[in-house]
Amino acid sequence: MDMLRSNIDEQRRRLQQELHEPLDRIARRLRGAWPERGPVTTVLQNSIRELPHCTYLYALNTGGIQICDNVSHAGLLPEHYGRDRSQRPYMKELVPADGFLLSEAYISLIGRRPSLTALQLVRDADGTALGFLGADFDLRNLPHSGDLYEESTEWRQIKGDPSIRGTVFLQTRTDSLMDRDMDSVLSVLEELFSERGVFQCVLHFSSSRATVWTLEDPYRYRILTHDALSEPDTCLAFPRMPYPDTALMPAEAIPEILENLKALRFADETVYLRSSSINLFNGMISLTFSCDGSHYMTWKEFLDRSVGFWLGDTG
Template sequence: MKSSWKECIYVQREELAKKLREPLAHLAEQCASAWGDRERLDEILAGSFSSVPYCAYLYCLGTDGVQICDNVSQTGLAREHFGRDRSQRPYMKEAVPAWGFLLSDAYISMMGHRPSLTALQVVRSGSDMLGYLGADFDLRDLPVTSELYEEPGYWRQVKGDPAIRGTVFQQCRVDSPMDGNLEQALSILEELLTMRGVFQCQIHFSSSQATIWTVDDPYRYRMLDHEALSDPDICLIFPSRPYPHDATIPQHNIERILATMRALRFADQTIYLRTASINIFNGMISLTFSCDGSHYMSYVEFLLKDTSFWF
């Protein structure tokens, strides 16, 4: 897997550009001979439309960004686009490289309001630049050729609502119903995580609830309120499951992680833990404190930090 989503995008764009450069360059050469002739350009684009893979629309633009032919698609011509000024569209504001081909950054289309991108090929007659051949693509029509990225395992901090941060020292933690029974609630969650097929758990300390996902039904979450987290009988309705062999977090570390979260909940009356989550497969822990700052890190890094680090 790739190390970041940006790297995945780069690989995906490179693969797409390789498939588009040659057919668009060849088509631009044909358009140069008919430049300024609307009907002839429509005919050339329609005749070669299938040569541009995944394309939604083809059209030609003058150097000023004004369209000089109709939109050509698989279903025919859209004549209402003739004379359309595209000069302010995102792809027209990007610099076309010296070799005359640009694959734009993705943008939201005006018509369908969907993620799209545009390829521009410079059209030349000798050394003179005539304009551009444009090809629009709906991201839904493009194949995914790169591997899905992995979430980075290093510690990341995300700042939250500035209004909350600005008044953090004017507040004080108020015991929630879960706080009064936290040791038992966390013991129930430990049982669910280690023996009952729960692989992700988000604990809302302040609102006394937990949201869980199970390996038996991973696409739906379930909410356990304070009453459920106070009753060990809740474990009876979740079937016993062996701890996943491919889990990143070792089974014996779940108890330590929950104990550390409990300590962070009670360590300070002003800066305290509000919500936390565990995912045993990617090994990540998330924490959101009363100052609305969120932290994401691997379970190893989390266990290496004691309460003095946070306060």
């Protein structure tokens, strides 16, 4: 989550740098037109070209009431004159001392789209606050600078459905088709990972199926039922491919990982493994237990933990 937040913060810093100066210029132009609807609207019409990604430009008094039409690149929307925006998310945030605010993202009322608003305080020549210049942006229209964020490899535990956790000791594991043929299933999966280009798998023990993604066709998944997973001939449907050099999970670790998953499935009749995922490139394992709690960790952290650790026997 820290990496995700860091990436978001960096994008916001870049947007602030891009928007602050032009909004400040436009706000200064509004001084002479304030608070007349026609002149204010005209200033915004002549200025919106300086904000190529802006959806709507408008002006508000200090009470959050709109004093002009909405201005867009396509024209005017006069029906927004007099609109009360005082309860919108961006009006409830604290405006910094420099008078510029880039709001947190929110869902727009009109388009139901993820959006954000930039506010610039409008002051008269003496520095007295007159109101705000507002600029709305649809997130899909904003430029994105930088790379996609990297997923954290830090151990994460996520709680699931409270109703399931509350009844966990009233349930008992029932053998699934996969449970009855586990060794064959794991042998097929080992072959798919190490020799057949599968780089991600979500293994559903209780419903006896696996969802897999392959290097050859990474944007589409395949669902393998118990019949396919227990049949070694299934491997022939996947072309042979070399193990990826950029995988964070080494090929030699895969057999031990699969054996440990098997052990967690059968270790206890009440607290047992329901599903698991393996991603070679992330080098990550996820575990979801019968109590509906999930854990995400690196393959090495997974192998460093005994079965007793997961069942609460840390002695």
